[in-house]
Amino acid sequence: MFTGIIQAVGRVVRLEPRGGDVRLAVDTAGLDLADVQLGDSIAVSGVCLTAVTLEPQGFSADVSNETLSLTTLGRLKPGDPVNLEKALRLADRLGGHLVSGHVDGLGKVASIVPDGRSQRWTFDVPAALSRYIAAKGSVCIDGTSLTVNEVAGHRFGVNLIPHTVAHTAFHARRVGDAVNIEVDVIARYVERLVGSGDAPALDEAFLRQHGFA
Structure with a gap:
């Protein structure tokens, strides 16, 4: 779950075709990933994605064909800005509203x-x-x-x-x-x-x- 309060504006680094879908690499623009582990969720422009690689200044996530076809992620290009939010913790303030990261x-x-x-x-x-x-x-x-x-x-x-x-x-x-x-x-x-x-x-x-x- 998320709150809809954007924590950073990242940038698309690359989109790698992999077996019919895409691996998306994002530069997180200083967003602190110290408390993020592999398998954690990060919302990218409102889409809940699973971090499959972590780097000091970014992460990568696999994006399915379903997600590519139903969201704007399928239209992204290297350099495009994306809104970023780490998953909500129970102790966090709910500054926005409850957001699932499942785009309608x-x-x-x-x-x-x-x-x-x-x-x-x-x-x-x-x-x-x-x-x-x-x-x-x-x-x-x-x-x-x-x-x-x-x-x-x-x-x-x-x-x-x-x-x-x-x-x-x-x-x-x-x-x-x-x-x-x-x-x-x-x-x-x-x-x-x-x-x-x-x-x-x-x-x-x-x-x-x-x-x-």
């Missing part, structure tokens, strides 16, 4: 508009994902925990403060770029409970009030 699908940057010193970003997402995104709820974009400002159809907006833009890979994103989207797991559990008929207290009025219907 791809979104696309629709617009970037200045708003004071901040920026208003809007994203387009497939219908299969937009149903889980609610105003004032949480969403994970490229591994970054963000609060949803508004939702309109298959488009939603967030606010990025200067710190977030400067200390994540958002500084390199442009309109039209693809991003990894992970919806809040609570929304998925609510849908599951209501669909199974095991939660009669969660009626339609409740779901509408909280943006799930």
Whole structure:
């Protein structure tokens, strides 16, 4: 599990084809890996990967064809920036929200508009994902925990403060770029409970009030 609080912006060193999939090598840009062991999880732009090699300034992870096809990792090139977060420990602060590192699908940057010193970003997402995104709820974009400002159809907006833009890979994103989207797991559990008929207290009025219907 992760929190969606980015700890460093790394860089892709190389992508090595291996038996039909890829080994991804990442320069961690000073992220302390002293407490990371082989087999530990590291989120790369929101995708949970397993460290299979460790170096003083980086690590490598094997990326399956499934992950390459369903996330932005399949589009990476050497030198591209990636958001990095080590796995959550039980004693850590939960500064964002609970993030699994299991990307639900791809979104696309629709617009970037200045708003004071901040920026208003809007994203387009497939219908299969937009149903889980609610105003004032949480969403994970490229591994970054963000609060949803508004939702309109298959488009939603967030606010990025200067710190977030400067200390994540958002500084390199442009309109039209693809991003990894992970919806809040609570929304998925609510849908599951209501669909199974095991939660009669969660009626339609409740779901509408909280943006799930």
